[in-house]
Amino acid sequence: MPPTIYDVAERAKVSTATVSRVFNNRTRVAKDTRERVMKVAEALGYTPHISAKNLALQKTNLLAAVVPFETDFFYAQVMRGMQDALIDSDFDLMVYMAPEKRETRGQLERALQPGRADGVVLLSAELSDAQAEMVRASGQPFVLVDTHHSFFDSISVDNDEGAYDAVQRLLRHGYQRIAHITVAPEAPTPARNRRIGYEQALTDAGHAINPDLIVYSTTYPFGFMEEAGYEAMEQLLELPEPPDAVFACSDVQGLGALQALKDHSLQAPEDVAIVGFDDIHTSRHVGLSTLRQPMREMGKLAVRKLLQRIAQPSRTPSKTVFAPEYIARSTCGTVTGTRATAAAVAL
Amino acid sequence: MPPTIYDVAERAKVSTATVSRVFNNRTRVAKDTRERVMKVAEALGYTPHISAKNLALQKTNLLAAVVPFETDFFYAQVMRGMQDALIDSDFDLMVYMAPEKRETRGQLERALQPGRADGVVLLSAELSDAQAEMVRASGQPFVLVDTHHSFFDSISVDNDEGAYDAVQRLLRHGYQRIAHITVAPEAPTPARNRRIGYEQALTDAGHAINPDLIVYSTTYPFGFMEEAGYEAMEQLLELPEPPDAVFACSDVQGLGALQALKDHSLQAPEDVAIVGFDDIHTSRHVGLSTLRQPMREMGKLAVRKLLQRIAQPSRTPSKTVFAPEYIARSTCGTVTGTRATAAAVAL
DNA sequence: TTGAAAGCGCTAACAG
DNA sequence: CTGTTAGCGCTTTCAA
Numbered sequence: 124m125p126p127t128i129y130d131v132a133e134r135a136k137v138s139t140a141t142v143s144r145v146f147n148n149r150t151r152v153a154k155d156t157r158e159r160v161m162k163v164a165e166a167l168g169y170t171p172h173i174s175a176k177n178l179a180l181q182k183t184n185l186l187a188a189v190v191p192f193e194t195d196f197f198y199a200q201v202m203r204g205m206q207d208a209l210i211d212s213d214f215d216l217m218v219y220m221a222p223e224k225r226e227t228r229g230q231l232e233r234a235l236q237p238g239r240a241d242g243v244v245l246l247s248a249e250l251s252d253a254q255a256e257m258v259r260a261s262g263q264p265f266v267l268v269d270t271h272h273s274f275f276d277s278i279s280v281d282n283d284e285g286a287y288d289a290v291q292r293l294l295r296h297g298y299q300r301i302a303h304i305t306v307a308p309e310a311p312t313p314a315r316n317r318r319i320g321y322e323q324a325l326t327d328a329g330h331a332i333n334p335d336l337i338v339y340s341t342t343y344p345f346g347f348m349e350e351a352g353y354e355a356m357e358q359l360l361e362l363p364e365p366p367d368a369v370f371a372c373s374d375v376q377g378l379g380a381l382q383a384l385k386d387h388s389l390q391a392p393e394d395v396a397i398v399g400f401d402d403i404h405t406s407r408h409v410g411l412s413t414l415r416q417p418m419r420e421m422g423k424l425a426v427r428k429l430l431q432r433i434a435q436p437s438r439t440p441s442k443t444v445f446a447p448e449y450i451a452r453s454t455c456g457t458v459t460g461t462r463a464t465a466a467a468v469a470l
Numbered sequence: 471m472p473p474t475i476y477d478v479a480e481r482a483k484v485s486t487a488t489v490s491r492v493f494n495n496r497t498r499v500a501k502d503t504r505e506r507v508m509k510v511a512e513a514l515g516y517t518p519h520i521s522a523k524n525l526a527l528q529k530t531n532l533l534a535a536v537v538p539f540e541t542d543f544f545y546a547q548v549m550r551g552m553q554d555a556l557i558d559s560d561f562d563l564m565v566y567m568a569p570e571k572r573e574t575r576g577q578l579e580r581a582l583q584p585g586r587a588d589g590v591v592l593l594s595a596e597l598s599d600a601q602a603e604m605v606r607a608s609g610q611p612f613v614l615v616d617t618h619h620s621f622f623d624s625i626s627v628d629n630d631e632g633a634y635d636a637v638q639r640l641l642r643h644g645y646q647r648i649a650h651i652t653v654a655p656e657a658p659t660p661a662r663n664r665r666i667g668y669e670q671a672l673t674d675a676g677h678a679i680n681p682d683l684i685v686y687s688t689t690y691p692f693g694f695m696e697e698a699g700y701e702a703m704e705q706l707l708e709l710p711e712p713p714d715a716v717f718a719c720s721d722v723q724g725l726g727a728l729q730a731l732k733d734h735s736l737q738a739p740e741d742v743a744i745v746g747f748d749d750i751h752t753s754r755h756v757g758l759s760t761l762r763q764p765m766r767e768m769g770k771l772a773v774r775k776l777l778q779r780i781a782q783p784s785r786t787p788s789k790t791v792f793a794p795e796y797i798a799r800s801t802c803g804t805v806t807g808t809r810a811t812a813a814a815v816a817l
Numbered sequence: 818t819t820g821a822a823a824g825c826g827c828t829a830a831c832a833g
Numbered sequence: 834c835t836g837t838t839a840g841c842g843c844t845t846t847c848a849a
Contacts, residue, residue, distance in 0.1 A: 124609055125584040125608070125609065127841095127842055127843085128842060128843060128844095129842080129843095137819075137820085138819065138820045138821075139820090139842085139843075139844090140819070140820060140821080140822095140843095140844075140845075141818085141819060141820075142843095143843065143844055143845085144818095144819085144844095146843095147844085149844095149845095150818085150819095150845095151818070152818070152819085153818060153819085156818080156819080168607065170583050170584055171583070171584075171842085171843070172525075172583075172584045172585035172841085172842050172843070173583050173584065173585035173586040174521060174524035174525040174528075174530060174585035174586075174841080174842080174843095175525050175585060175825095175841070175842030175843045175844090176585070176842080176843055176844080177521035177524070177525075177585075177825095177843090178519075178521040178522050178524075178525045178824095178825050178826065178827090178841085178842080178843075178844095179824080179825055179842075179843045179844045179845085180825085180843080180844070181521075181825065183521060185564070192550075192553070195546070195550070196751075199542070199546040202565070203539075203542070203567075206539070206565075206567040206569070207569075210569055215564055215566065215580070216564060216565050217532070217562055217563060217564040217565070218549075218553075218563050218564070218565055219562065220550075220553040222553070222557055233562070236517050236518070236519075236520050237472040237517055237518075237519045237520065237826095238519035238520035238521035238522060238523070238524075238825095238826080239520040239521075260515065261472075262471055262472070378755060382755075404543075404751070404752055405751055405752040405755050405756075408725060408729075408752050408755065408756045409752075409755045409756065474825095474826055474827085475826060475827060475828095476826080476827095484835075484836085485835065485836045485837075486826085486827075486828090486836090487827095487828075487829080487835070487836060487837080487838095488834085488835060488836075489827095490827065490828055490829085491828095491834090491835085493827095494828085496828095496829095497829095497834085497835095498834065499834070499835085500834055500835085503834080503835080518826080518827070519825085519826050519827070521825080521826080521827095522825070522826030522827040522828090522841090523826080523827055523828080524827090524841095525825085525826080525827075525828095525841050525842065525843090526826075526827040526828045526829085526840085526841055527827080527828070527841085528841065584842095585841095585842080
């Protein structure tokens with residue numbers, strides 16, 4: 124229905140090759156020819172047909188991002204960073220959201236189909252060796268965010284280190300019974316690494332690891348949600364000896380835990396201190412201490428890396444690890460702090 | 471590089487047409503032929519080339535969403551709703567984010583290019599008549615979210631009504647000097663309509679409209695951000711007669727206003743009541759009273775409408791308007807309420 | 818500087 | 834049920 128290059132060529136009395144040339148100025152075209160063509164194109168309202176272009180060039184100028192549904196706040200920030208990096212490129216972005224973790228695989232396959240995109244970034248999903256091999260076989264430029272694989276560029280945050288840091292700080296503040304709220308044991312790597320950091324910090328400080336103080340939330344999906352944190356906190360409060368501090372493996376869970384405290388008329392940090400992970404928008408407003416991930420930076424870097432790889436497919440894979448930054452807020456203070464000085468946490 | 475339909479056809483000793491048939495099962499294919507083809511395809515790792523398919527079918531199975539950058543929380547929710555609706559379709563989604571409002575136009579044109587997508591939804595951006603005409607001329611199925619135009623399907627929330635409702639409630643609670651924080655006068659429609667609702671409610675209640683109590687935040691971009699709300703609140707507090715209530719045209723601004731109150735050692739609703747608009751995630755945690763927009767629903771409906779229009783391009787445009795729902799939380803209570811009963815808002 | 822023509826990989830009549 | 838063939842709209846040698 125829209126005019127094609129043939130229509131323009133015909134009306135401008137040139138060949139389609141010439142029209143193509145004026146629209147891509149790769150090759151010199153006589154000035155008056157160019158003007159004539161442009162005039163006709165304008166009159167007709169001609170715009171090149173993208174699919175046709177894609178096929179001819181074997182290039183789509185499209186990047187695909189595959190993201191699991193549950194990483195709501197995370198992916199939004201990362202995507203924003205990706206857009207930042209896309210601004211002065213001529214690439215567009217498509218998004219494959221996987222409603223459930225297990226469907227990530229399907230979305231990934233789809234994103235990798237030949238002729239679909241020029242590269243893909245996969246967010247927060249672990250790659251089995253078989254999958255990694257599949258990706259490699261596809262020949263598609265590929266970048267991982269939040270996980271690693273030796274085949275590909277990857278960008279992540281030092282989860283162990285961040286968790287270690289958080290727990291160490293809690294210990295320094297004088298907390299004795301530090302619990303950990305995390306997701307199912309078959310957790311994705313980031314969560315697993317945070318648990319490892321938690322355990323390591325305790326061990327290094329000469330504390331035993333008390334299984335009762337580690338609660339795995341099994342709520343779908345992988346417990347990355349407030350309800351999970353809420354229930355986990357309630358479970359912890361029912362313990363004969365409840366914890367005096369909680370390190371939650373995500374802010375979302377931390378918020379749920381905070382809510383549970385409040386519903387039990389308890390306060391943070393006076394009754395139980397809480398530290399989360401991520402630094403989502405809400406955390407700041409609620410005073411949740413946390414480890415900040417530079418989500419936007421990560422997204423930005425991800426597409427930078429991807430674009431680089433598209434340009435030079437054979438460069439050796441890079442692995443960049445950001446250090447999470449501890450953000451001190453009101454849900455984690457010194458144990459000896461008085462109620463008077465600590466801000467009350469509402470709702 | 472990846473195998474093509476020709477490779478499969480050759481090795482399976484059939485024509486490309488047959489291979490195409492087994493991959494699209496539109497037409498019957500003998501069982502053993504199909505199996506042979508499949509086996510070869512599998513062995514070769516063949517997957518149809520999407521660009522080629524798109525060109526041949528004149529269909530991309532792609533939807534484009536054009537969203538302005540500044541609508542951070544809003545777009546994330548709407549996009550999620552769009553994904554909801556896409557789950558059992560075979561369409562994928564691409565996202566065009568406009569880093570600045572004025573670039574929305576460029577992104578829109580890009581999204582509309584022939585052969586790019588099968589339809590586009592435009593978020594929170596007003597369409598000039600010239601633009602509307604351009605869109606119509608492109609022949610692309612098109613849906614508006616957050617604004618209207620007689621040419622297209624549109625989905626929005628009743629902004630006037632919501633604002634009217636909010637202000638009426640404030641009046642019933644006994645507030646006398648109700649201010650309004652909004653964005654620049656050349657505001658996008660939703661904000662403008664909220665201001666109109668605000669003014670109407672006051673007028674209908676026999677109150678005069680005090681220009682001092684309407685503050686337009688001019689901070690980029692369009693003041694849809696916390697800083698803008700913060701500054702606006704400070705400005706209001708400096709008035710000889712400060713307001714006793716504020717209706718902010720977005721939650722983000724409401725949060726900023728809340729922060730300003732806190733920094734001035736004031737509380738909501740005791741000193742100044744605050745009502746926002748949107749109901750973003752943070753609002754719940756902070757106790758911000760607000761008008762909820764069913765963002766996810768809206769996104770879902772947007773792609774539904776779009777898919778319908780793709781199916782039947784000539785159906786008459788529909789206009790659906792959701793009613794915003796007032797969510798009573800702690801930043802807006804009865805004036806006579808005591809501090810004891812009202813929850814303190816932290817940080 | 819320009820045109821002719823082949824090709825990108827797939828689909829869809831139309832015959833058989 | 835299957836093959837032949839002509840596109841889909843654009844790019845790009847190769848000649849002129």
